Amino acid sequence: MQTIGYLGPKATFTHLAVTAIFPNAESVPYNTIPQCIDAVRDGEVDLAVVPLENALEGSVNLTIDYLIHECSLPIVGEIVAPIEQHLLVHPQQADAWKNIERIYSHSHAIAQCHKFLHRHLKRASYEYMASTSAAAKYVSEHPHEKAAAIGNRLAAKEYGLAIAKENIHDYDYNHTRFIILHQQPCELPIDHEPDGYKTTLMITLPKDQAGALHQVLSAFAWRKLNLTKIESRPAKTGLGNYFFIIDIDQKLDDVLIPGAIAELEALDCAVQVLGSYPYYTVKQK
Amino acid sequence: MQTIGYLGPKATFTHLAVTAIFPNAESVPYNTIPQCIDAVRDGEVDLAVVPLENALEGSVNLTIDYLIHECSLPIVGEIVAPIEQHLLVHPQQADAWKNIERIYSHSHAIAQCHKFLHRHLKRASYEYMASTSAAAKYVSEHPHEKAAAIGNRLAAKEYGLAIAKENIHDYDYNHTRFIILHQQPCELPIDHEPDGYKTTLMITLPKDQAGALHQVLSAFAWRKLNLTKIESRPAKTGLGNYFFIIDIDQKLDDVLIPGAIAELEALDCAVQVLGSYPYYTVKQK
Incomplete structure (x- = not known):
């Protein structure tokens, strides 16, 4: 049983990628990319999964710079995952999403759903959160607010929210890349063939x-x-x-x-x- | 007198770049990159300044994708600005920054100061905010908390915070690029020579x-x-x-x-x- 550090908090897109590829592993959230990379270097976890490209919560720059300047670990695998954004509401509000007055999410997630929001929720105001999962948490804790979060499927599950509207992102074919790091080159314990x-x-x-x-x-x-x-x-x-x-x-x-x-x-x-x-x-x- | 839309909120690095290059212009914050680009297309503002590379608050992808797929406006200028992060505290706490227990900032800003924080504020916990300026605002409103924000000089000024420690970022030579957009190609009203x-x-x-x-x-x-x-x-x-x-x-x-x-x-x-x-x-x- 391996442990996998990932860029958290829980229910980020990085977490979603980890659960898709390593369904049986124990996964541990870290708050920043450097902390996550340090954790695998120091043997706290076996593998680290961090975003390399196009991510909401992390940036290419931080990951590549930290690997090059601070902590040289080999890339042992890559995960490519589609970016799918959903409109998440408290189950009490599931049938009334068109009455939503306030939308909580990471600013990039809101930008990725620009056309949908412009068309269907034009009067809603936006509240910017540090991550899509922080937004989902907030909505789960405020059942009486006419509020929705934008986030992924895992955030809905993690915080008990209903998916009021699926796939509200403007573009399909939008992907995020994550890299998997280990202390030395290794075979990954994944039981299906790579792409x-x-x-x-x-x-x-x-x-x-x-x-x-x-x-x-x-x-x-x-x-x-x-x-x-x-x-x-x-x-x-x-x-x-x-x-x-x-x-x-x-x-x-x-x-x-x-x-x-x-x-x-x-x-x-x-x-x-x-x-x-x-x-x-x-x-x- | 021109008006310039920028990726806000106030006191972001984009705002800092705008004030450095257009000291006399009226500047208007927008919440997302698409909103900011739409504003110049629709004539609400004369120019828009949005991050293109290496930014904390925005991503290359959003800017380039929106220009290419949604709203084709010419790039009429570029601003290159150093990323300088400072430790900002409420003036009441200015002499006691080593006792700080909690650090508020954007997760990338915290990651950019990883070595400083590891060395000098090892026991402090982190609280992730949607932007460095949201962090500065929070600290300004909680004078009795043993809290600091990480952010830029403009955030200190905007929210009346003291700079307890300057330039706590790990790397010099870290730059952000911003592009300036207009409805059509034009000469910029800037009175010094470009680089x-x-x-x-x-x-x-x-x-x-x-x-x-x-x-x-x-x-x-x-x-x-x-x-x-x-x-x-x-x-x-x-x-x-x-x-x-x-x-x-x-x-x-x-x-x-x-x-x-x-x-x-x-x-x-x-x-x-x-x-x-x-x-x-x-x-x-």
Whole structure:
């Protein structure tokens, strides 16, 4: 039985991803991304799950920066989960959601449901909370207020709320990515097949010059290594210095990726493998 | 006298950026990024300032997605501002900050001060708020609590708090980028020289294939057009479809950038100029 630390509080989207992929694990909420990463480093938990992209409660920047500058742990897996927002009300108000006067949620969640709210709840006012689950908790504790929370299915369950209206987010195909961290590279105790594999590299260019990135990508292109993500990020060493995070859509092999890395190092790039790992997609409900 | 909408509430980092660059303008807070962008489209305000990168209160995704899918307005300027976090207390507690028992802030702000808090306020508990300015407001209203907020200089001023400890963030060189939007391309009413110019393009590749991005970058590389940012973003049309946001470090000229765009279009890429604009850096205090 493994324990899994995640970016809390309970019923966040990170928690939802953990319960979908590790249904039998014991999960432990942490309040910040650094605390969650420290917990796996210090052996308090076996694995940590933190958001990497597109998350409401966390940001790419914090996760990547903390891994690079403070606490270097390998990425051992990834979870891709759809962002589904629902209108949650106290069960006493389940049939009267159109009379809602006040909506509680994280500001990004409210923004993600902009069109729905504009059309159906135009007169409602908004109250911004630190997380969607804090909003659900508030609504559960105020049964007589004409209030709704916007949040996920797990928040409804956790706080005994009714889903008055499902899938009120403006866009389908909106996904959040989470990474799974462990003290060292490992096989994950997941009993179904992954949807694929990825290798994530961090590449620092020798200096900022026109075409340097193009040269870097040549090393991948002529080997037909397919990149599924590329992002430049300012290094914390001064303005104008950058590094790149690149995802390659395959496992770290013995020939092609090591060959590309050797070529990049010969060009004076610094290359660090952040992980080579399986990814799992959470299906829409 | 122009009016400027910004992502509020008052005393956010977006507000701080607005006051630094437009000291004499009337500024109007909006609660979400879509509301702020709609306000400039509808002529309620002359300009809108919203976070594009690295922000506490907003996310790149929301801003770019809303511009691309909902409300196409040109970027007419950019503000780059350092992230400086301070420990703010009620003036009655100014000399006793080491006795603080409870810290109120946005969860990312707390994470950005992880090392300071770990070293100096190890026993304090955290209370997560929707924004750093909501935290400052709370502390100002509870003078007898042994409480501090983490936030910026403007929040201290706005809510009458004392800065007990300056610059408690873990990293210098941490910057936030904000974009300025207007109904059409325009000259900004700013009386000092910009720090430079940028052109931002959105490029959609014909299909996800190994080396396609490399081919795209060739169009810039051989013209010696320097890219200062590149980011791949999933399109909202299904998994595996991407577009790229690219920043070029110069104004849209008559020859080189149009030439690159024509070449990309010949390769079946869709290219959209999101703006060609000056950028202004806010100096550290």
